[in-house]
Amino acid sequence: MKKFLALYINSYRGLSTPAWMLALVMLINRTGAMVLPFLAIYMREHLHFSLQDAGIVLSFFGLGSLLGNIAGGWLTDRFGNFKVQCLSLFLVAPLYLLVGALDTVPALSAGIFSISFVADLFRPANSAAITSYAKPENITRAFSLNRMAINLGFSFGPFLGGLLASISYNFLFWGNALGSFIAGIIFFVYFNKVKKRTVVKSNEVVFNNNTRRSAYSDWPYIFFAFACMLYFIPFCQILNAIPLFFNEKAALNTAQIGTIMGYSGFIIVLTEMMIVSLAQKRFSVYNSILLGTVFIIPGYLIYLFTTELLMLYISISLISLSEMLVMPFTATVGALRAGTHNKGSYMALNALGFSMAFIITPFLSTKIISAYGYNGLWLTDVLFIITALVCFVVIKKIMPLQEPAVTLEKSKKATLEDAL
Structure with missing residues (x-):
């Protein structure tokens, strides 16, 4: 049990503070993602859409996600991950409130497409930020930490969403908006100060001489x-x-x-x-x-x-x-x-x-x-x-791939702290 706990703690140590903050922002943002799990039920029970109409609206969510990722990557390369993440978090909040007032298939399709598009601008920018703030040998663990935050958020979000939906579906959209806004505030306050000062220079090594190619x-x-x-x-x-x-x-x-x-x-x-x-x-x-x-x-x-x-x-x-x-x-x-x-x-x-x-x-x-x-x-x-x-x-x-050396492999004789 002791060895297991040491190994478990060891897996989290050595990650930079910005990596933890990115995970915290992701956790809050995904915890606020309450609408999607209940969207089909909302359309069927509250708006009385047919099954076919509900499917049309949901297809626009997938399309928005696809195009949002493409646009997010393009914007990140031109304006930096900080600005794109701020844009996504702050712009999607009022969109949730707007969509909560839509009640026709065309309007809701456009609204859901807009939410999905703007929300997924965040994903490539966030991933690019992870590569900037994590040491090369810790990149995979930093991505894993972010995934853990996403999984935790998707566990808490539907639970909170179910409670809010039992009171009123309108609270789902307000909950989503509030989650995105809070995540945006935390992200801006922290990374506006550290984005230039704490970027790990060792991560600016160019692998495979691929500096400019898209x-x-x-x-x-x-x-x-x-x-x-x-x-x-x-x-x-x-x-x-x-x-x-x-x-x-x-x-x-x-x-x-x-x-x-x-x-x-x-x-x-x-x-x-x-x-x-x-x-x-x-x-x-x-x-x-x-x-x-x-x-x-x-x-x-x-x-x-x-x-x-x-x-x-x-x-x-x-x-x-x-x-x-x-x-x-x-x-x-x-x-x-x-x-x-x-x-x-x-x-x-x-x-x-x-x-x-x-x-x-x-x-x-x-x-x-x-x-x-x-x-x-x-x-x-x-x-x-x-x-x-x-x-x-x-x-x-x-x-x-030119893979960086993993810090945890320094030496079999290294102490737990040395390995971190």
Whole structure:
């Protein structure tokens, strides 16, 4: 137990104060993200939209996310991550209040598109900030810390949103606006003072002599982003087909499904930093991604043979382990591939794969389930994952990375404090 605690504490130490502040801003911002989980219910119950109309509005959310990431990367490279993050946090707050007053399909579609677009300007700028404030050897752990904040926020947000929605749906939009505004105030007050003074100079090393080129002209990296999308498409089933499968085939009620989904977030928050630290010590960035991609395969194959509750938990554990090994390291690839002045486009292209998957997966899943059933879907997902795995192997050969030394590997004789 002592060794476990030391390892757990060790995984968090050594990260810069700005990295912790970025995570705090992300936590507050994502905790305030209350509208999305209840948006479909809000449209059906409060606005009395048809199922088809609700689907149209939700599709505009995905489109806004896609274009917001592209624009966020472009703006970050030209104006810096500080200005773009401030713009996103402060501009999205009044948009939430405006959308709360919209009650027609065209108006709400435009409003949701605007919210998604402005909110996702934040993502590439925030990722670029992480690469600026973290030491090269700590970049992956800094991304992991940010992901932990996102997972915590998405755990608290729906809970608070459910309480507010039970009183009035209007409170959801006010809660979102307040969360974004508070996050913006904290971000501005802290980073307005430290943005020039505490940037880690050692991180300005240019990897692969890639100082000016846009990510959109870097063909090996575009291929990498495509491989990530192939992985993300089946991964997004955890938000789409998997809950439906648990309900329709495993006969689980909503409380049981919520418990399994909550378990996924809990183990990610509890163990991701430690797993990432261990992976950094033992594997290269690419090998960690390859290992994580392999773990998700049995997670889906389980559904072909059983719906036993214990096996469903094992499946979710494998999918969560895969997520922890793949996602922080895919962000690291972008950070290492980018130069000093093009981080925004690389971080944006890294996020585009997930945005595309968010658009593709719901449509593709329903089509496959209707034609071939759930077994056809899981086999298709495995095919996507194997294809992504092959692509990652090829990318490892054609796009080598100059990886920084990991501080935790200094010496076996080093004390815990020395290693940090």
